[in-house]
Every structure is written in C-alpha cells, then in structure tokens.
Amino acid sequence: MNEPSTIPGEGFHPHLPDSPDRSAAPLHTRLHHIRADALDGGTAQTGGMRRFAAVSGRTVGSEKLWMGQTHVAPATASSDHHHGASETAIHVVSGHPEFVFVDDSGEEPEEIRLRTSPGDYVFVPPYVPHREENPDPSEEAVVVIARSTQEAIVVNLPRLYALPADGGGETNRPAD
DSSP, rough: OOSSSTTTSSSSSTTTTTSSSSSOOEEEEOOOOOGGGOOOOOHHHHHHHHEEEEEEEHHOOSSOEEEEEEEOOEEOOOEEEOOTTTTTEEEEEEOOOOOEEESSSSSSSSEEEEEEOOOOOEEEEEEBBEEEOOOSSOOOEEEEESSSSOOOOOEEOOOSSSOOOSSSSSOOOOOO
8 A cells, every 4th residue: 555645743735845936926826716707708709609717827827727607598509619629628507508519430420419417517529529509498508618728719610510622512411
C-alpha cells in the first residue's frame, strides 16, 4: 500500500512549499466567485441558443478551461456547429434538450439524436458537428458547459452533414 499523502501533525498540505510564490498574477492566487447574475453574454454564439461565460480567460484569467451556460428557447434548434479542438462536457440542468450528430462509423451515415433529462451528461469530442434542439413548446432548456480551452470556440456550419469532395451537388444528408 502507498504511503498516505498527509501525515498527522505535518500540516494540511505537506507537499506544498512553506511559502507560496506571491509573484504570480493576482488572478492566480485566489478563488473567484461568479454569481449567476454576473454571467458574461459576450461570448461566441450560435443561432437558436444563447451562451453565457462564467469561467474564462476574460472573466477569471483561466488558461485551460471555459465553463458557462447555454440556454435554448422552447421549440427551438441551434444552428449546426462544432467546437474546434476543444473537448466539451455538458450537464443538463433543466428541460429535455436533444443533441443531434451524424454517426458515420457504419456503412451509411446515420443521424443520431440523444434525448436528455436534468442530471444527464453529454461529451462532445473535438470537431464533431452537432446541434442542440429543445422540442418542448413551453420550457427553456438550460445546460452547463465545460470546455478544455479557456474561451468558447464555436465554428458555425452551413449543415450538419459533410458535402461531397467536389463541393457541390448532392449532400450526404438523408431525406427529411
């Protein structure tokens, strides 16, 4: 068995230096409290939804993480988009949002719809085109988003499905 990381009587964090480096920027030497009414709406947006930053490079000086909320109005779908190289984790707070993407791992591309409920989580890998939909006619869907980059990378797309190599003609989109 490994030795415990703390030994009784040796302090709370014996692995840390006795005196912290006070030369670090003030944003990196204290905790930050972002109140619900102080979320920043000045972030990358996608049609059909509203994003609000809580933790970002701009709001708290984060270097490797972005976190905030996304709101999708009743009976609304977002535009198709992806988040570049950023990994995205989603936690459903309220409503029953649906996350739509194309699974092209089989013989034919297939549209997949993940129907969620409050308390559910969704992971979106880098560069995966998707959209959020809120089919409920009266309740707004709210989710908490965490990304592996300090800012919200959003690449809006003309469609969820890839165009053929020649760039024109038919798409791989199934008939509606």
